[in-house]
Amino acid sequence: MTPTLNRPEALAGRVVAAAAPSSCFDRELFLRGVKRLEQAGAPVRVPEEVYARRGFLAGSDEQRASALVRAWEDPDAGAVWCARGGYGSLRILPLLDFERMASAPRLMAGFSDVTALFSVLCGRLRVPAIHAPVATALGKMEQAHAAEAAGALVRLLSGEPPLPLRADPPLTLRPGKAEGRLLGGNLATLCSLCGTPFFPDLAGCVLFLEDHREAPYRIDRMLAQLRLSGLLSGVTGVALGGFSDCGPPDQVEQVLADALSPLEVPVAGGFPAGHGKRNLPFALGVPVSLDADAGVITFLESPTA
């Protein structure tokens, strides 16, 4: 066990508290996602404040930040689950007292825009988290995929040992094996932290990336920016999830391969996580072993204490 991880406790019969740090959302879709997680075995507490709205955001920055902290510190809750991604986490980063949050670590689940929060939580504070569908995404999924994702999320929240994540199908962009803490998430959200004090230290880490509706030139631009900023040096390997609706898959694949090859580390694509049909939950912030030939991420430690 890496002594430097600040592991939260598993759910252990407590509720999951919903929080909305990002965009406002469709209530019906959200509640369908909540129902699906509950059917999979985790009761969800939905504070009325998640329904706040201000423009495209789920309330003002102050509202979203304080609601997130309330969910985090809810004594009845064993985890925090984000309602929707979209955009907005970046705006509340300067308002959050991360040291205080780290002093009572919680297991947080979400993806996409939530990457901004994970970057500080998993990166700087070394509190592991769960990369998983947000509630609206779970609500929107086809039934079978939703059941698969909800079941896997409940197992991780409950502290069961993480299963390997297998690429489907494997796509070896650069062969080899790598080890390191798994960090990252949504490329555009991660890139929006570039230059700010909130970008995670990726040295010695395996980087996970996924994205949605970003044209190939934008993917190239974001990776060029990260590389020119020196923020990818020291990355030991790259695991790619879905790049859904980003243009012709062969062009996207070529851009990813070209942009990541200067790193000279193993790069594996095809992991069923992101904005595509399948979005399998997995642990962020924990040490993993990436096998880019077989297309497998093996989790070497549990995200929970």
Place this chain on the structure above:
Amino acid sequence: MTPTLNRPEALAGRVVAAAAPSSCFDRELFLRGVKRLEQAGAPVRVPEEVYARRGFLAGSDEQRASALVRAWEDPDAGAVWCARGGYGSLRILPLLDFERMASAPRLMAGFSDVTALFSVLCGRLRVPAIHAPVATALGKMEQAHAAEAAGALVRLLSGEPPLPLRADPPLTLRPGKAEGRLLGGNLATLCSLCGTPFFPDLAGCVLFLEDHREAPYRIDRMLAQLRLSGLLSGVTGVALGGFSDCGPPDQVEQVLADALSPLEVPVAGGFPAGHGKRNLPFALGVPVSLDADAGVITFLESPTA
């Protein structure tokens, strides 16, 4: 006159050399733009290498970088004019010998993706440039707007004193007056430099921003990133060009006003420059006076020696 500016000479009867540092482009559209500039009085030299192509780029990074330097150093040319924006300038920044380029300054014209080059040229090297339609953009414009833009570009290339740029109609987001060197350009391109060594020092500068097809949340995200990176501190005023096809104009305006208000400097919108119907050429890198109440940018010095 500010002694620290490194002014290029005006055209003085020489040709304009075309260069393609960014995306590949439609030859017909490009040649229509070239013809329009020639009809306005500036002969254009088109090296065959601008037609190179590699994926979505106008040739490999090495090709585009060396072709740009050849146009820059062409003894028969008095200015360099970019063929198209799109994407690609960022990729060649590490390949360019900017000190060498600054030792023989040239007047460069373009916009959009060319913002990446301007950020180093006008920002770090203090070589003024012209924010103006690239050739394909001039080729695509309605005839009357193209004639207006081509005429203004030829006048600036020829060293005529810059005329004020007037907002049409003025949109005062924060009243007041500001002075400083005018820097900036396309918001997304500028933002792609955030964190890299190529972002310009904006302290004491008036910042010009425009963009195209960026949803309000993306505009907000980019401005939040720049602000959180500390790169906007010291900006004395902000002038906004077009934000075309970025969503409902009132929502875009609200996002811009909200995101820029923490700077506590004059902010004026409505300048006819960018990806909209009108794209009036103006000098970048020179001291200006911004009147956010009247919606006027007055150029205090000439971009040319």
